[in-house]
Amino acid sequence: MCHRAAWFRPPRPAPIVKVMFAVYAARIDRDQPLNGLESGERPAPEARPGWSVVNVRAASLNHHDLWSLRGVGLAEDKLPMILGCDAAGVDEDGNEVVLHSVIGQSGHGVGPREPRSILTERYQGTFAEQVAVPTWNLLPKPKELSFEEAACLPTAWLTAYRMLFTNAGVRPGDSVLVQGAGGGVATAAIVLGKAAGLRVFATSRDEAKRKRAVELGAVEALEPGARLPQRVDAVIETVGAATWSHSVKALRPGGTLVISGATSGDRPSHAELTRIFFLELKVVGSTMGTKDELEDLLSFCAATGVRPVIDEVLPMDRAREGFERLAAGDQFGKIVLVNP
Secondary structure (H helix, E strand, O other): OOHHHOOOOOOOOOOOEEEEEEEEOOOOOOOOOHHEEEEEEEOOOOOOOEEEEEEEEEEOOOOOHHHHHOOOOOOOHHOOOEOOOOOOEEEEOOEEEEEOOOOOOOOOOOOOOOOOOOOOOOOOOOOOOOHHHHHEEEEEEEEEEEEEEEOHHHHHHHHHHHHHHHHHOOOOOOEEOOOOOOEEHHHHHHHHHHOOOOOEEEEOOOOHHHHHHHHHOOEEOOOOOOOOOOOEEEEOOOOOOOOHHHHHOOOOEEEEEEOOOOOOOOOOOOOOOOHHHOOOOOOEEOOOOHHHHHHHHHHHHHHOOOOEEEEEEEEEHHHHHHHHHEEEEEEOOOOEOOOO
């Protein structure tokens, strides 16, 4: 009887998998990236040692999310991947927090030899009800900032902060050209530059965006390629091929061009190498920023009253509208997704 009882032992119940609403990359499509964008139920993150699960209140879109849908930095074998680098929310202990989305550079919460990556490359992202990150990656959200404002800072605004104050090395009174006003990094650079006492010039193909750039603090906003009133100390470049030649020609001798993106392509028709070496120009690559820089940026915004420029706030289940707006280049500032 004992043996027979063992034969008819009821099966163990399957483990309960908690699910949540999320916006994710289901497929890679290099030509039509939004074809791979889907939303629906995905497994909720589980707690593990050294990591925290955050209830996402707000998350913001970046061009990085569109590049992920094209397969840049995101391999097919990682799909489906929840998108989103930036978020602000509440941790398990009820603390209001902001996420630093670079994982692996410090060894906290991951193996000591794990290379640096950004959320959505190796680990699930923030466009969901919850996200898990190493506890080390959490920073207190300043009470002066809303969740929507804080969620704009960890990628685009942190990138602009590092470009200006770490890699360009500008100081109050210096002049800066910001290419492509309207994009998240460019808009951040205009606002931060103005607040830091810089003389900021900007470019945009769109007249309304040029007008808005001046309202945010640019001394003058011009069409791409237009001659500036003066040569500048530094250029903040995120557009790439379309504006590269202009960026190089706009610099004073010894000036610095800082580049963190190439939305128009990474192969300019004229590299301007002769001008670069003859005028001893510096070209500096810049990617994201450190946790310490994000902490400084949060403090800077809280202390000065500087706030991210938000184009639109959408509920998470309308994420596709935000992606379409970002892909078309219609936005000025950040698009934010919120959970109820």
